[in-house]
Amino acid sequence: MINRLWFALMILGICVAGINGKIDLVPEIIFSAAEQAVSIAIGLVSIMTFWLGIMKIIEESGLINILISILRPVASFLFPGIPGNHPAMSAILMNMSANILGMGNAATPFGLKAMEKMQELNNKKDTASYDMCTFLALNTSSITLVPATVIALRSATGSSNPTEIIGPTIVATFVSTVVAISFDRFFRLYKSWKGGASQ
Amino acid sequence: MMSHLINIVSVWTIPAIIFITLFYANIKGVKVFDVFVDGAKEGFDTAIKLIPFLVAMLVGISLFRRSGAMDIFINMLAPVFDYFGVPTDILPIAIMRPISGSSVLAITAEILNNNGPDSLMGRIASTMIGSTETTFYVLTLYFGSVGINKIRHALTVGLLADLAGIITAIYVCMKIFG
Numbered sequence: 001m002i003n004r005l006w007f008a009l010m011i012l013g014i015c016v017a018g019i020n021g022k023i024d025l026v027p028e029i030i031f032s033a034a035e036q037a038v039s040i041a042i043g044l045v046s047i048m049t050f051w052l053g054i055m056k057i058i059e060e061s062g063l064i065n066i067l068i069s070i071l072r073p074v075a076s077f078l079f080p081g082i083p084g085n086h087p088a089m090s091a092i093l094m095n096m097s098a099n100i101l102g103m104g105n106a107a108t109p110f111g112l113k114a115m116e117k118m119q120e121l122n123n124k125k126d127t128a129s130y131d132m133c134t135f136l137a138l139n140t141s142s143i144t145l146v147p148a149t150v151i152a153l154r155s156a157t158g159s160s161n162p163t164e165i166i167g168p169t170i171v172a173t174f175v176s177t178v179v180a181i182s183f184d185r186f187f188r189l190y191k192s193w194k195g196g197a198s199q
Numbered sequence: 200m201m202s203h204l205i206n207i208v209s210v211w212t213i214p215a216i217i218f219i220t221l222f223y224a225n226i227k228g229v230k231v232f233d234v235f236v237d238g239a240k241e242g243f244d245t246a247i248k249l250i251p252f253l254v255a256m257l258v259g260i261s262l263f264r265r266s267g268a269m270d271i272f273i274n275m276l277a278p279v280f281d282y283f284g285v286p287t288d289i290l291p292i293a294i295m296r297p298i299s300g301s302s303v304l305a306i307t308a309e310i311l312n313n314n315g316p317d318s319l320m321g322r323i324a325s326t327m328i329g330s331t332e333t334t335f336y337v338l339t340l341y342f343g344s345v346g347i348n349k350i351r352h353a354l355t356v357g358l359l360a361d362l363a364g365i366i367t368a369i370y371v372c373m374k375i376f377g
């Protein structure tokens with residue numbers, strides 16, 4: 001899927017650039033995007049380093065157990081393949097909490113840590129496990145309760161009520177999360193039914 | 200008032216979490232500095248491993264967008280939006296949303312500036328970006344970090360979630376504010 005998608009983006013991009021007479025821009029577009037990608041990764045170094053340090057303290061001190069005991073019912077429903085006391089579970093819960101609180105830049109390090117730990121449980125290293133798919137379904141459906149960036153943007157542009165969109169946002173976020181989880185479950189069941197045993 | 204409260208919450212969340220973490224760890228007798236450094240040292244490798252995946256994806260997306268291929272795509276979908284009475288200016292956000300977070304933010308800022316944040320369009324745009332996610336970026340980042348290239352149904356699910364979020368945002372805003 002990702003291979004076909006990338007192929008399509010690249011080929012269509014080059015063809016349309018040619019038709020539009022922008023072919024001379026192609027190298028510049030490519031290299032500035034590549035540079036942007038590297039600076040995103042470098043920018044992540046500082047955030048990752050800090051939050052992984054804090055996360056280790058949260059784990060070692062046992063603070064994570066409080067979070068786990070609160071969220072256990074939800075977590076064990078969503079991630080049947082991950083034992084409750086596995087490090088993957090604590091990273092997943094940290095990621096979910098950070099997302100809900102609107103701490104976007106803290107959610108990423110926890111999310112990447114969760115992927116690393118889930119990969120340890122994964123039998124086929126080049127293929128996403130079902131629990132990874134569920135985790136990504138949660139992350140791509142965005143469970144943020146406080147859209148802080150939007151509110152800031154609205155007050156900056158002179159809104160008389162910047163926060164009035166919170167209600168509609170929570171409704172839309174809820175619907176998209178339910179849709180994501182439902183489809184994920186559907187695919188999970190469908191594929192294990194069709195493919196027989198799979199981890 | 201409400202916006203003031205939310206502002207306070209978002210300013211205090213991170214300091215409060217760090218404070219509580221350190222305070223609790225100290226009570227439990229954890230050597231906070233040693234443990235922090237031990238956890239933090241993995242940060243660099245994890246971030247650097249992402250570079251090839253991010254370069255590939257951002258180059259593809261950037262080419263698609265800046266060559267004008269994206270505009271062709273948007274024009275093809277405009278009649279569908281027209282049919283449902285949805286303002287067509289929203290369309291670029293809906294299309295770009297899964298692909299590019301920064302350009303969606305830029306388009307939204309433009310809509311809020313031109314139409315006003317309290318217009319129907321401004322409200323729809325605000326709700327849409329709050330309730331959806333840059334699916335391609337998230338998938339590239341997360342699967343890239345562990346070297347997974349067979350992603351099963353993750354992309355389909357992510358795009359369906361975005362679609363559901365977009366439709367709900369438009370529907371709810373048109374009901375409440377329309």
